Amino acid sequence: MATEGQLPVPPAVAATLSKEDKFNLITKDLDEVLGADLLKSILEERDLVAYWGTAPTGRPHLGYFVPLAKLADFLTAGVEVKILLADVHAFLDNLKAPIELVAHRANYYKALISAVFRSLHLPLDKVTFVLGSSYQYSQEYNLDKYKLCSITTEHDARKAGAEVVKQVSSPLLSGLLYPLLQALDEEYLKVDFQFGGVDQRKIFTYAEANLPKLGYKKRAHLMNKMVPGLSGGKMSASDxxxxxxxxxxxxxxxxxxxxxxxxxxxxxxxxxxxxxxxxxxxxxxxxxxxxxxxxxxxxxxxxxxxxxxxxxxxxxxxxxxxxxxxxxxxxxxxxxxxxxxxxxxxxxxxxxxxxxxAEFANDAAFKEAEAGAYPPEKKEVVKKKEKKYTPKPEHLKTEEEKAKDRAAAEKAGLGETKDLKKVVDEIAKAI
Amino acid sequence: MATEGQLPVPPAVAATLSKEDKFNLITKDLDEVLGADLLKSILEERDLVAYWGTAPTGRPHLGYFVPLAKLADFLTAGVEVKILLADVHAFLDNLKAPIELVAHRANYYKALISAVFRSLHLPLDKVTFVLGSSYQYSQEYNLDKYKLCSITTEHDARKAGAEVVKQVSSPLLSGLLYPLLQALDEEYLKVDFQFGGVDQRKIFTYAEANLPKLGYKKRAHLMNKMVPGLSGGKMSASDxxxxxxxxxxxxxxxxxxxxxxxxxxxxxxxxxxxxxxxxxxxxxxxxxxxxxxxxxxxxxxxxxxxxxxxxxxxxxxxxxxxxxxxxxxxxxxxxxxxxxxxxxxxxxxxxxxxxxxAEFANDAAFKEAEAGAYPPEKKEVVKKKEKKYTPKPEHLKTEEEKAKDRAAAEKAGLGETKDLKKVVDEIAKAI
Known part of the structure; x- marks a missing residue:
């Protein structure tokens, strides 16, 4: 899918690097590395396999450059990079969104991330995109998920997700399951290490402690520093x-x-x-x-x-x-x-x-994925619905009313609460 | 599988009963009925379909006569009875037990419950045994489970399981998932009502509140009174x-x-x-x-x-x-x-x-199921391991040590904690 304006891909740099050079490049500028010895011992034998996950919920934004720039280091060091497009979770983030929309978004994320890699002149032959739905519904995966559930207390699940899942006095079960699923993905993607922001640290240590209890390998975990939004503080959908x-x-x-x-x-x-x-x-x-x-x-x-x-x-x-x-x-x-x-x-x-x-402009499939993922019709609905939407002070609403409001707001594209959550998740994943 | 000493099955009583008689027999001697009007309206059209679940973990005991005696009323009133053999959960109750053992136990439960029904001269043509594993791994079921997770808070899940799942300050996630799965089973088994002990009430009201949120029908719920163990108080594996x-x-x-x-x-x-x-x-x-x-x-x-x-x-x-x-x-x-x-x-x-x-003595398959489900070899291991097992005061143990102990105890058949939990679950399901 090479497009105009792109230089030819240079020969892989990895071949020219020593084991030490590779390790140093892989771990360069990270906030923390858990399992450095594991990585070094694998590098004695072969190149590494890594996983970075993203849920194709909203629109990827410039914040995505941060993890992608680090993935570039991995690729340069010969790492095989698996990018998990967590479509199941993206779908579940908004029960009202048809699964077909998520499929388009996954396509768009894939096209976009590929374009970024190409713009960085990185070879794509070591990048694999994996849809969560391709294995997360399997009997084997579900059985393992149940096993993790039967050895994980609510307290430990909450602790593991503390910096990633929105902290409320009574979290949703989906939030509690989050760290378990993310841990299991390491085994099912057959990777040597997982990469994410340092906010993922507790999920990573959860994975290190619990995968071995299921008879699976403990993986290494590489963490990026947290980066503030462009406006300072957290990025927000409402801004x-x-x-x-x-x-x-x-x-x-x-x-x-x-x-x-x-x-x-x-x-x-x-x-x-x-x-x-x-x-x-x-x-x-x-x-x-x-x-x-x-x-x-x-x-x-x-x-x-x-x-x-x-x-x-x-x-x-x-x-x-x-x-x-x-x-x-x-x-x-x-x-x-x-x-x-x-x-x-x-x-x-x-x-x-x-x-x-430039790649977007010249790639019909890329444009199609974008159009399918973010259909413009939605905006029209906003205007119509906006008039019907009568706000009432939050503290006076029953739980039922709040749920109704959220559903209505989402339908109308006003889903600030949901969107904010999505963005927080995105940032957490992306940075 | 008719065996010696059994009388021929009498003609179905249901055909001779009016709609009112059926309703009265179905709800006779129950502690509580949620959705009586729903049942009556369905009875105007056709006979009912019900579900009662049991996890084939330990050995079924006389306590099982209590729900089975009530299922007899249902069958007499023309109800189609689905008995869920929750093998997935039985397996998960004890990670150390190979899934094959659970399959044997499910066979034994099925043979035993069938024998009880035959001993009561009840026609078995309206009884269906369903293995949980036959649908609980499907993509559809799992997606629904995730949906329920995304609309159920930890607080609500805990509340729903309050009388069935062991109450500890930080419950296992498997316990929190329990009410969700049980609710979903109603839809996947396509029943009109679920039957259980009155201790299931909060799970039942959870199901009534949440299945409609997934676009599924709200079911009726019939509850037996709670019955104490034969020794008075709760039945216990250690006694x-x-x-x-x-x-x-x-x-x-x-x-x-x-x-x-x-x-x-x-x-x-x-x-x-x-x-x-x-x-x-x-x-x-x-x-x-x-x-x-x-x-x-x-x-x-x-x-x-x-x-x-x-x-x-x-x-x-x-x-x-x-x-x-x-x-x-x-x-x-x-x-x-x-x-x-x-x-x-x-x-x-x-x-x-x-x-x-008598049926057991004359039925090779029944005996084989029993032998496969409860192999005698386990007891030998107990004696050997017992000597190696050096207790240490519980309050001095680290979490890791406790986990090790549990694993060792289970391996040696000494898993009192686990067994006790199983029995509590069994009683909860059975009575």
């Missing part, structure tokens, strides 16, 4: 400016980044700086390794990871940073103006999106 | 005298009943009197309806439901009771000696067991 879609135009990207929260001198919780650190810089480094330094429009010297052109009206000049730490330091010291940073980030994002959008 | 196996000899039955707790004048919690009330008397009534009064060795006049021959040394004489209320009253007034009551109950139990044991 369209907090996330940027992969298909947004350069003008839309510019507008959203300009609105992003990026207080002068504030590094902590700064989504714009975090995006440079966790996406733009690593991708730039990958491109440099691929001999594509010249294509990194956001780094104007071969040594730089990022270039900020200080606008004279902000009193700045052009600065080439050779590390993100250096950039963070300069920003903290007030030497980099937020406006100048944003201009550079807009340029970088648009550069990253260009080949993906 | 072999608290339950009597269907295959025990007349001498064993006599010995166990003689040891049964049966305080003079005490009706409340008296397992011996309760057994007369909930098993012996109803079965006698059934036999009278079948024109078999003469066979009721425990009721020596056609009008009597129970006869107690007062031993002169206890200062008593022969008394024929025409109702169990009359018997209870006389017992409360001290007019019936516990020893005399026990003699009559032993005679009744042995009379009830005789045709079942």
């Amino acid at each position: 369209p400016n907090s996330k940027i879609d992969f298909l947004e135009t350069p003008a839309q990207v510019k507008s959203k980044i300009q609105k992003a929260h990026c207080a002068p001198g504030e590094v902590e919780g700064n989504g714009v700086l975090a995006f440079v650190r966790s996406v733009i810089a690593p991708i730039g480094e990958l491109m440099r390794g691929q001999g594509r330094s010249a294509e990194r429009v956001w780094a104007e010297t071969p040594e730089a990871v990022f270039t900020v052109k200080g606008d004279p009206k902000h009193g700045g000049s052009v600065r080439h940073f050779t590390s993100t730490e250096e950039l963070d330091g300069a920003y903290a010291a007030g030497e980099v103006h937020p406006g100048d940073l944003k201009v550079a980030v807009v340029q970088a994002i648009n550069a990253l999106l260009a080949p993906i959008q | 072999p005298n608290s339950k009597i196996d269907f295959l025990e000899t007349p001498a064993q039955v006599k010995s166990k009943i003689q040891k049964a707790h049966c305080a003079p004048g005490e009706v409340e919690g008296n397992g011996v009197l309760a057994f007369v009330r909930s098993v012996i008397a109803p079965i006698g009534e059934l036999m009278r309806g079948q024109g078999r009064s003469a066979e009721r060795v425990w009721a020596e006049t056609p009008e009597a439901v129970f006869t107690v021959k007062g031993d002169p040394k206890h200062g008593g004489s022969v008394r024929h009771f025409t109702s169990t209320e009359e018997l209870d009253g006389a017992y409360a007034a001290g007019e019936v000696h516990p020893g005399d009551l026990k003699v009559a109950v032993v005679q009744a139990i042995n009379a009830l067991l005789a045709p079942i044991q």
